[in-house]
Amino acid sequence: MRQLGLQDWVALYAALLSTVLALVGLYRWLRSGPRLSVTVFHPLHSGYRNSEKIFLSVISNIGSSSAVVERVHIEFLTSKRFWAQKVGEAVFDDSTRWKPAVKLIPVEGRPSSSREELNVLKPNDEIRAPADAIKGYDPKKHWIKVTAIPRRCGKKFVGWAAPIEVND
Structure with missing residues (x-):
């Protein structure tokens, strides 16, 4: 050699x-590109009184660039495994009443009026989205999976809430 x-x-x-x-x-x-953190608070820990059905999703921008959340997909599942049975789902995008990509700004001098503006999440900004769970949701048995999809990005960011045992 x-x-x-x-x-x-x-x-x-x-x-x-x-x-x-x-x-x-x-x-x-x-x-x-955008980096989002999705946190899901279980209905019993969401901070809303007298409710076993309202849960809170917090979508935070932890990246260094701004992002617009184009779509939020909420699923209720029997487990966290990929073969879990889906109990129900809800999708929020531009075709629904609540649009994650848009925020409503009050119009000055016109009570009860607002205008739509693009909801750009700058670094360290967040969206808080309280939502009612679907009919048939059992906080003791079902998982909540929230997926946030930013605009012009192929990435999906996921957060989970586990079932909670309640001591009666």
Whole structure:
């Protein structure tokens, strides 16, 4: 076996350096874009009095760039496994009454009037969305899965609320 010459060492160094730079670029690309945190508060921990059916979803922008949440998908499941049976679901997007991508701004001087404005989540901003659970939801048996999908992004961000045993 022959010894490595200067050209071989330079080629090896260049290959190693380009590989490291490619991995750093891939890491930065994966971390870029919107990053959302989805937190789901169980109905018994949502802070709403006299309710076993109202749960709270908090969607926070933990990334470094602004994001618009285009769609929120809420599912009620029998377990957290992929084969879980779906008890029910609700989807919120531009075709529903509550639009996660839009916020209502009161119109000055016109009581009971508001205008729609794009709901841009800047870094560290959040959307709080209280919602009624579907009919047939049992807080002792069913899981709540909330998926937030930002605009122009292929990523889905998911939060879960587990069933809670209630001591009567």
